[in-house]
Amino acid sequence: MSLVRINKKLYARYGGAVRAILRDGCIVLQGHLPTWKDVVDACQTAATKYSTTHVVNDIVCDEVKDTPMRLPSLHDDALDGRKPDVLIIGGGISGVSIARELSRWKLDILLVDKEPDLALQASGRNDGEVHPGIDLSKGSLKHHYIRKGNAMYAQVCKELDVPFRRVGQYVCFNKGYLKPLVALYCLWRKQHDGISDTKLISGEELHRAEPNFGEEFKFAISNPSSGCVCPYGLTIAYAENAVQNGAEVALNTAVLSMQLENGKIKSVETNRGTIYPHLVINAAGVFSEDIAKMAGDRFFSIHPRRGTNSILDKKAGAFMHSIASIKEITRSKTHSKGGGILHTVHDNLLVGPDAVETYEKENVATRRESIEHVFAKQKKTMPRLSERDDHSPRRCARHRRHGGRYAQKRNSGGKERRLLPRPARRSRTAGNE
Ligand SMILES: Cc1cc2nc3c(=O)[nH]c(=O)nc-3n(C[C@H](O)[C@H](O)[C@H](O)COP(=O)(O)OP(=O)(O)OC[C@H]3O[C@@H](n4cnc5c(N)ncnc54)[C@H](O)[C@@H]3O)c2cc1C
Numbered sequence: 231m232s233l234v235r236i237n238k239k240l241y242a243r244y245g246g247a248v249r250a251i252l253r254d255g256c257i258v259l260q261g262h263l264p265t266w267k268d269v270v271d272a273c274q275t276a277a278t279k280y281s282t283t284h285v286v287n288d289i290v291c292d293e294v295k296d297t298p299m300r301l302p303s304l305h306d307d308a309l310d311g312r313k314p315d316v317l318i319i320g321g322g323i324s325g326v327s328i329a330r331e332l333s334r335w336k337l338d339i340l341l342v343d344k345e346p347d348l349a350l351q352a353s354g355r356n357d358g359e360v361h362p363g364i365d366l367s368k369g370s371l372k373h374h375y376i377r378k379g380n381a382m383y384a385q386v387c388k389e390l391d392v393p394f395r396r397v398g399q400y401v402c403f404n405k406g407y408l409k410p411l412v413a414l415y416c417l418w419r420k421q422h423d424g425i426s427d428t429k430l431i432s433g434e435e436l437h438r439a440e441p442n443f444g445e446e447f448k449f450a451i452s453n454p455s456s457g458c459v460c461p462y463g464l465t466i467a468y469a470e471n472a473v474q475n476g477a478e479v480a481l482n483t484a485v486l487s488m489q490l491e492n493g494k495i496k497s498v499e500t501n502r503g504t505i506y507p508h509l510v511i512n513a514a515g516v517f518s519e520d521i522a523k524m525a526g527d528r529f530f531s532i533h534p535r536r537g538t539n540s541i542l543d544k545k546a547g548a549f550m551h552s553i554a555s556i557k558e559i560t561r562s563k564t565h566s567k568g569g570g571i572l573h574t575v576h577d578n579l580l581v582g583p584d585a586v587e588t589y590e591k592e593n594v595a596t597r598r599e600s601i602e603h604v605f606a607k608q609k610k611t612m613p614r615l616s617e618r619d620d621h622s623p624r625r626c627a628r629h630r631r632h633g634g635r636y637a638q639k640r641n642s643g644g645k646e647r648r649l650l651p652r653p654a655r656r657s658r659t660a661g662n663e
């Protein structure tokens with residue numbers, strides 16, 4: 231979309247309160263708006279689905295209160311003067327899997343996280359669904375990596391000794407007349423997007439596999455390659471294996487600022503001293519925008535979405551054994567992942583999540599309306615779901631960017647090392663009993 235067209239659209243909506251300019255190859259929105267919803271909508275107006283031009287949000291918003299990042303109380307100089315080859319910022323699934331991969335090479339790797347443990351943000355609070363990539367079109371990097379990653383899960387989880395089950399996923403439909411259209415869609419996914427195992431199954435087949443699903447379902451899309459994994463277990467296992475292979479993990483260590491020289495990072499300031507890394511990898515989740523900004527590399531903006539899940543008792547786990555959701559054809563313009571019901575590797579059920587836009591990156595309080603929303607929606611998939619089985623809701627913000635594709639950089643060079651195996655465990659910490 232051209233800048234002129236974007237500005238025309240913005241003017242029509244906000245009457246000159248916001249305008250778009252081009253800066254460093256990015257569309258930057260400037261101006262003043264009353265609510266966060268307006269800000270997200272304005273940025274969405276400027277973003278095109280598969281555009282490689284990112285949208286940066288510089289809009290001042292009346293509703294947004296200052297919510298500084300939660301910082302560790304620890305202050306020492308334990309890392310002062312360190313000169314690692316690679317500094318990874320963030321101990322979520324992205325950071326720890328990069329650390330493990332890089333530990334194949336003879337590199338001095340230091341991973342820092344501001345929290346007192348790993349996986350305390352999105353990576354420890356998600357559904358643990360290994361997606362099939364059914365809702366993503368070929369050509370996007372997300373489609374490429376989800377398909378590649380999905381195929382790698384069985385081997386990686388075996389190497390790391392973490393539970394992984396390819397339980398399959400059903401997208402259920404209650405309007406029979408949609409079947410020919412959905413059949414064409416499945417064919418398209420197969421031929422064009424390479425999701426070869428996707429198939430259409432009848433209502434009878436669905437109910438044979440999952441007898442407790444809504445009786446009115448006429449057919450479903452079946453995605454056998456979907457699976458589930460313990461999200462925090464996998465994150466911790468990746469990190470442990472990286473450490474066994476020589477990487478170092480420093481917890482309670484927050485990156486606070488960076489010194490730059492000729493556009494390059496010279497040093498990184500933390501609450502535990504100044505680090506002088508050769509290479510910095512930004513894996514800071516919802517804070518990755520802030521880290522990029524410290525490095526003078528502001529080319530995207532995060533708009534976090536709060537997601538609430540209910541964790542049901544294990545006895546509810548017997549009601550279904552896969553991942554499922556109802557597909558309703560509505561005119562809703564909300565950008566939602568939709569949510570569903572998932573049988574976890576620990577045999578609980580997870581119901582949700584919803585997806586609510588928020589500017590708060592670390593507010594994990596639970597709201598009644600979110601719980602009511604996820605139950606109301608998912609009872610249509612499985613009517614015998616009951617709030618009485620609810621154990622504890624988990625909530626977290628996930629990161630979305632306004633437009634643009636996400637990219638991952640590869641490090642090459644050095645001699646490849648064989649990874650040491652992670653010693654087998656007798657049992658791993660389970661979810662709710
Ligand atoms: C409710 C919900 C459900 C989801 N369900 C699924 C699902 O089923 N399947 C799926 O594939 N994905 C799912 N996701 C998305 C998935 O959780 C995220 O994509 C993934 O966890 C992101 O991992 P990450 O390592 O990039 O970020 P994070 O896990 O957020 O890790 C970033 C880390 O960086 C640290 N950090 C930030 N700033 C600093 C700093 N300045 N200094 C030091 N450390 C810092 C943080 O403490 C944090 O530990 C879900 C997300 C949510 C919220």
